[in-house]
Amino acid sequence: MQSFSGASTPEYQLNYITSDVKDLLNELNNQFVEYLTKDIIESELQLNLKQWLGSPYYQSSNENAKDCLEHCPTVKHIWGRKIKGWTDSALKCYDNFLLKYIQIDKGESIPKTYAGIKETDVYNYLIGKGGIEQEIGQNFKNIYQIRSAFQHIQTEEKDGIRIPKRISNSQCNKWRDVIIQCFKHSLIAFSHMVMGENKVPK
Numbered sequence: 001m002q003s004f005s006g007a008s009t010p011e012y013q014l015n016y017i018t019s020d021v022k023d024l025l026n027e028l029n030n031q032f033v034e035y036l037t038k039d040i041i042e043s044e045l046q047l048n049l050k051q052w053l054g055s056p057y058y059q060s061s062n063e064n065a066k067d068c069l070e071h072c073p074t075v076k077h078i079w080g081r082k083i084k085g086w087t088d089s090a091l092k093c094y095d096n097f098l099l100k101y102i103q104i105d106k107g108e109s110i111p112k113t114y115a116g117i118k119e120t121d122v123y124n125y126l127i128g129k130g131g132i133e134q135e136i137g138q139n140f141k142n143i144y145q146i147r148s149a150f151q152h153i154q155t156e157e158k159d160g161i162r163i164p165k166r167i168s169n170s171q172c173n174k175w176r177d178v179i180i181q182c183f184k185h186s187l188i189a190f191s192h193m194v195m196g197e198n199k200v201p202k
């Protein structure tokens with residue numbers, strides 16, 4: 001069988017996404033998570049993300065932030081179903097912040113609810129801490145639950161027949177507003193919390 005020898009995946013993507021997004025990605029000099037975070041919180045984050053996150057968290061967050069920008073270059077332009085893919089990538093991006101904070105900064109382990117690992121274990125851990133951590137954990141859990149609503153779109157009629165459940169653009173836009181606000185409040189609170197931790201003398 002003859003193998004396909006076309007353009008590499010990154011080259012293919014750059015050729016087929018809009019020129020505005022292409023120009024933006026080229027201008028950002030591989031600092032996608034910094035741009036995305038600033039766009040969400042509408043101000044500069046007083047934290048060097050590359051230095052603070054370190055490997056492998058920064059690389060993963062940066063790749064997922066790039067995915068967000070390919071869905072939509074600015075959060076104010078997200079409309080309708082674009083929020084679905086954007087939310088999935090944004091959660092993957094910012095889950096790394098929580099993992100790094102809990103496991104490296106605090107030196108604590110995340111209890112498992114089941115035999116395997118689940119994203120909600122991280123959120124539940126923070127919720128159980130109370131205070132700012134509880135607020136952040138609850139916001140992330142709310143976003144996760146909305147993301148799940150995007151994925152689980154079957155509904156059952158009275159005769160037991162399953163059909164796809166339609167999610168309207170207006171419903172997506174309402175969820176978008178909740179998602180962006182949850183991320184914004186959490187990231188601002190998180191940055192203050194981390195910087196406060198960093199200022200504590202050892």
